[in-house]
Amino acid sequence: xxxxxxxxxxxxxxxxxxxxxxxxxxxxxxxxxxxxxxxxxxxxxxxxxxxxxxxxxxxxxxxxxxxxxxxxxxxxxxxxxxxxxxxxxxxxxxxxxxxxxxxxxxxxxxxxxxxxxxxxxxxxxxxxxxxxxxxxxxxxxxxxxxxxxxxxxxxxxxxxxxxxxxxxxxxxxxxxxxxxxxxxxxxxxxxxxxxxxxxxxxxxxxxxxxxxxxxxxxxxxxxxxxxxxxxxxxxxxxxxxxxxxxxxxxxxxxxxxxxxxxxxxxxxxxxxxxxxxxxxxxxxxxxxxxxxxxxxxxxxxxxxxxxxxxxxxxxxxxxxxxxxxxxxxxxxxxxxxxxxxxxxxxxxxxxxxxxxxxxxxxxxxxxxxxxxxxxxxxxxxxxxxxxxxxxxxxxxxxxxxxxxxxxxxxxxxxxxxxxxxxxxxxxxxxxxxxxxxxxxxxxxxxxx
Amino acid sequence: xxxxxxxxxxxxxxxxxxxxxxxxxxxxxxxxxxxxxxxxxxxxxxxxxxxxxxxxxxxxxxxxxxxxxxxxxxxxxxxxxxxxxxxxxxxxxxxxxxxxxxxxxxxxxxxxxxxxxxxxxxxxxxxxxxxxxxxxxxxxxxxxxxxxxxxxxxxxxxxxxxxxxxxxxxxxxxxxxxxxxxxxxxxxxxxxxxxxxxxxxxxxxxxxxxxxxxxxxxxxxxxxxxxxxxxxxxxxxxxxxxxxxxxxxxxxxxxxxxxxxxxxx
Numbered sequence: 001x002x003x004x005x006x007x008x009x010x011x012x013x014x015x016x017x018x019x020x021x022x023x024x025x026x027x028x029x030x031x032x033x034x035x036x037x038x039x040x041x042x043x044x045x046x047x048x049x050x051x052x053x054x055x056x057x058x059x060x061x062x063x064x065x066x067x068x069x070x071x072x073x074x075x076x077x078x079x080x081x082x083x084x085x086x087x088x089x090x091x092x093x094x095x096x097x098x099x100x101x102x103x104x105x106x107x108x109x110x111x112x113x114x115x116x117x118x119x120x121x122x123x124x125x126x127x128x129x130x131x132x133x134x135x136x137x138x139x140x141x142x143x144x145x146x147x148x149x150x151x152x153x154x155x156x157x158x159x160x161x162x163x164x165x166x167x168x169x170x171x172x173x174x175x176x177x178x179x180x181x182x183x184x185x186x187x188x189x190x191x192x193x194x195x196x197x198x199x200x201x202x203x204x205x206x207x208x209x210x211x212x213x214x215x216x217x218x219x220x221x222x223x224x225x226x227x228x229x230x231x232x233x234x235x236x237x238x239x240x241x242x243x244x245x246x247x248x249x250x251x252x253x254x255x256x257x258x259x260x261x262x263x264x265x266x267x268x269x270x271x272x273x274x275x276x277x278x279x280x281x282x283x284x285x286x287x288x289x290x291x292x293x294x295x296x297x298x299x300x301x302x303x304x305x306x307x308x309x310x311x312x313x314x315x316x317x318x319x320x321x322x323x324x325x326x327x328x329x330x331x332x333x334x335x336x337x338x339x340x341x342x343x344x345x346x347x348x349x350x351x352x353x354x355x356x357x358x359x360x361x362x363x364x365x366x367x368x369x370x371x372x373x374x375x376x377x378x379x380x381x382x383x384x385x386x387x388x389x390x391x392x393x394x395x396x397x398x399x400x401x402x403x404x405x406x407x408x409x410x411x412x413x414x415x416x417x418x419x420x421x422x423x424x425x426x427x428x429x430x431x432x433x434x435x436x437x438x439x440x441x442x443x444x445x446x447x448x
Numbered sequence: 449x450x451x452x453x454x455x456x457x458x459x460x461x462x463x464x465x466x467x468x469x470x471x472x473x474x475x476x477x478x479x480x481x482x483x484x485x486x487x488x489x490x491x492x493x494x495x496x497x498x499x500x501x502x503x504x505x506x507x508x509x510x511x512x513x514x515x516x517x518x519x520x521x522x523x524x525x526x527x528x529x530x531x532x533x534x535x536x537x538x539x540x541x542x543x544x545x546x547x548x549x550x551x552x553x554x555x556x557x558x559x560x561x562x563x564x565x566x567x568x569x570x571x572x573x574x575x576x577x578x579x580x581x582x583x584x585x586x587x588x589x590x591x592x593x594x595x596x597x598x599x600x601x602x603x604x605x606x607x608x609x610x611x612x613x614x615x616x617x618x619x620x621x622x623x624x625x626x627x628x629x630x631x632x633x634x635x636x637x638x639x640x641x642x643x644x645x646x647x648x649x650x651x652x653x654x655x656x657x658x659x660x661x662x663x664x665x666x667x668x669x670x671x672x673x674x675x676x677x678x679x680x681x682x683x684x685x686x687x688x689x690x691x692x693x694x695x696x697x698x699x700x701x702x703x704x705x706x707x708x709x710x711x712x713x
Contacts, residue, residue: 256519326556330619332514334569334626335546344568345558 054423060166061421064202064217065157067128067191071104071136072150084144097133101125101155114190117183126180127188127197129156131211131218156204157197159217159414161188165199168413205421209384210403216414219407221422223385227297227377227397228366230386234301234393235308235365240358242305243312250313251320252342271310278307279371287375295376295396303375304365311364315357319350352444359437363430369401378402400426465490465630465660466511471525473506473515480506482684484525488677490629493652493661495675495692497668499707502681504664508632511662512548513541529630546573549623553635555615557607557622562599565607565618566590569626585625593621594651613644620651624659631655633663637670649674668708672696680704 013019018026075082077100078092102121109116109124118124125132132155139153140146160180163169165188174180191197208220254260282303286292292299323346331341347354372378377398386392398406404422407415466488473481481503488494496504506515513534515521527534534544546569557565566586569575576582586603590596595617599610607618616636623631633652637645652674655661665671671678672692679689680701688695688704699705 324556326552326554327558328517329514329550329552330556330558330622331568332517332545333512333550333552334572334622335542335549336568336572337542338517340572344572349559 054420054427057417058420058422058424060168060417061205061424062202063166063199064205065162065165065197065199066154067105067132067157067197068152068154069101069104069108069196070150070152071100073136073140073147074100075148078140078147079144084147086141086144089144089147090141092137094133094137097136098125101128101132101136104153108196109187109191112191112194112196114187114194116187116190118187123184124187126184127158127161127191129158129217130215131156154200156217159215159412160184161197162217163414164188165192165197166417168417205418206425210380210398210406212380213410213412216410216412216418219415219418221400221403221425224381224398224400224403225425226385226392227300228399230297230392230397231301231304231399232362232366234298235304235362236358238302238305239308239312239361243309243358243361244316244354246309247313247316247320248342248347251317252346253338267310267313271314274370275307275368276370276374278303279374281306282371283374293394293396295379295381295398296394297377297397297399298393299375300372300377300399301393303371304368307368307371308361308365311361312354312358315360316350316354319353319357320346322353323349352441355440355444356437359433359440363433366433367401367426367430369399369405372399372402373405378406380406400429463489463491465529466662467528467531468507468510469526469528471507471510471523471527473503473510473524474522475506475518476520480684481510484686486679486686486689488630488660488662490660491656491658492677493656493663493675494677494679495671496662496664496679496681497666497671497707498681498687500666503684504679504681505634507681507686508634508662508664511630511632512545512550514545514550516541546626547628548630548632549626549628551616551619551623551631551633551636554639555612555619557610557615557618559606559608561604562590562607562610562618563603566622566625569622573626575627589621589625590618592624592655593617594647594654595621611644613640613647616640616644616648617651620648620655624655628659630660630662633661635664635666638666645670668696680707682707 077096079085079089081088102125105124105128106121116124129135135155136153139151157165158180160169160174160177161184164185171182171185174182174185188197204218204222205220206225207222208218209223210220211218250260250263282299286299286302287294292302327345327349328341331345332338336344369378376396379398381396381398386395386397400422404419404426407422408419464487466486468484468486468488471481471484472479484507496508498504509515510523510527511529511534515523523535529544529548533539558568560568563586566589567576567582570582570585576585587596587600590599595614598614599605599618607615610618616639620631620633620636636652637648640648649670652661652663656676663671663674675692677690678692678695680687680695680699680703682703688699688701695704696708699708
């Protein structure tokens with residue numbers, strides 16, 4: 001008789017009738033999925049646009065225009081004594097090579113049968129990079145036995161010629177350009193058809209040094225890549241041991257009290273400090289106080305170490321925390337000391353996380369520009385590749401992102417292309433590091 | 449001996465392994481163990497029973513100072529192993545834990561090979577002078593753990609790849625390998641199926657010949673099956689301690705009786 005007072009049991013209705021509440025719930029879920037898909041798609045579109053823009057703008061930097069010229073290395077001009085003494089040969093400056101280049105170019109143009117309005121060899125030489133003479137001189141000094149022979153050279157074309165063939169420089173642009181005339185472009189077309197001017201892979205962009213404002217065709221990222229490499233050595237060598245040791249102490253040994261809480265909060269805060277602040281700290285501490293050399297990768301590395309430490313400490317502590325406490329118990333239970341428990345069991349299990357965090361911290365440091373501005377690692381630093389460890393750490397150098405920043409600042413649009421190209425190289429490095437991080441994590445991960 | 453009345457629990461000094469007097473434990477402000485007095489005998493299986501949160505695991509962890517790793521935990525009173533105060537300033541907990549081995553609730557083998565799991569303890573305590581000696585210790589421990597026949601052909605396989613019951617016996621073998629005098633077991637069968645439980649219980653009975661075994665358990669049947677002495681904890685107090693048969697058939701405290709008959713807990 002109590003049945004009447006009870007509500008109708010839910011199962012009295014057919015399962016096939018969907019009630020309003022269920023409908024509402026299902027609609028809400030469908031909406032949420034749509035939002036998620038929309039968010040992911042927007043992200044993907046941005047990524048594609050970004051990568052596309054980088055590739056379209058930067059891929060040109062990996063191609064370079066060359067002028068193929070046979071140059072007669074006249075002994076009368078290059079080695080007056082005829083003794084092939086390397087000191088004598090070095091005395092001839094690039095000015096001494098200019099006539100050789102001009103003659104060679106003139107002969108080549110005539111031989112190709114291209115007719116041109118340009119009346120002098122000096123005018124024609126504007127097709128070549130200002131570094132052409134230096135290019136020949138470097139070859140001669142490296143191989144003095146070539147003197148007296150006619151050698152086929154692949155000389156860098158001027159950046160306007162390069163830009164014209166890549167479509168960056170238009171005919172209407174050059175009317176007010178004092179470096180080059182329409183006549184040069186006509187000749188370029190003809191020589192290109194004749195096979196004298198060719199485009200090829202630009203290895204010098206990957207291996208070379210920065211060049212002055214007026215010679216973008218010569219500029220390369222190689223030396224600043226070495227600068228970045230030496231900085232990363234410093235960062236890795238300092239931040240990994242210091243960061244890991246600090247994290248182990250804080251996570252496993254330090255007592256829980258106000259002081260360690262304060263340290264913990266401040267490490268998290270440090271991770272959020274703008275990098276330029278670390279830059280000015282580096283300037284004050286390492287250059288003005290400790291008198292370390294300016295613009296040196298050592299100082300850059302020390303500054304970036306300050307910046308990377310919090311990242312490494314935070315990720316190391318997180319991975320130490322994620323090791324199940326039962327492993328510590330197990331080790332302590334068989335009579336291991338705390339340190340043995342940590343170093344024999346906890347640390348190996350935390351290793352993949354620590355390595356991942358370290359590589360991500362390094363990748364961050366590799367792409368960091370702002371602190372380098374303040375310690376003088378940006379600007380036209382005309383150095384050759386360092387010839388040893390000491391010079392690598394201490395000689396003025398730039399770093400990849402700082403070099404890119406420097407190129408992007410320069411007026412010549414040819415440098416704009418180099419900046420994008422530099423970004424491609426930087427991204428390749430960052431992606432490689434991230435892939436290494438993923439591989440390490442996979443390799444060391446243990447399944448439970 | 450089984451018929452001895454519970455009141456005569458003050459056994460002779462020679463047989464006492466652990467003796468606890470007025471032990472108090474605080475977690476911060478929480479009084480987790482209140483004034484516990486107990487004598488634990490050698491070559492005996494002693495079971496600690498009681499409802500969840502009654503302090504039996506806490507007390508067990510006092511016996512090898514595993515509570516030292518918890519910052520807020522404070523232990524007072526007097527716990528003696530073979531007449532020596534284990535909380536004395538001169539006592540290194542690492543040496544104590546080598547003498548008082550522990551097996552945990554969840555099987556927790558190291559993520560290393562079966563061999564290395566067993567060999568770890570003897571290695572850090574320097575129990576073996578040569579590889580051959582170490583091999584022998586490992587084999588003996590695995591035999592003691594009643595798992596030798598199952599793993600002797602794959603000592604290089606990871607210990608984490610074994611089944612739950614095998615892992616727990618591996619952990620028991622690991623605890624035995626350091627040649628302790630007492631084995632503490634914190635609910636060693638709670639993560640195991642009935643077959644594995646039976647194997648472990650049989651093993652515990654064999655271990656009694658060489659060790660004093662203290663086992664915390666939620667299962668009263670298990671306590672009745674494996675132990676000779678039983679201690680009933682309730683709300684941090686040791687309510688009753690005595691011969692297992694006596695506790696289960698003729699408890700003196702009504703709280704013990706309520707728990708055993710399923711009215712509390």
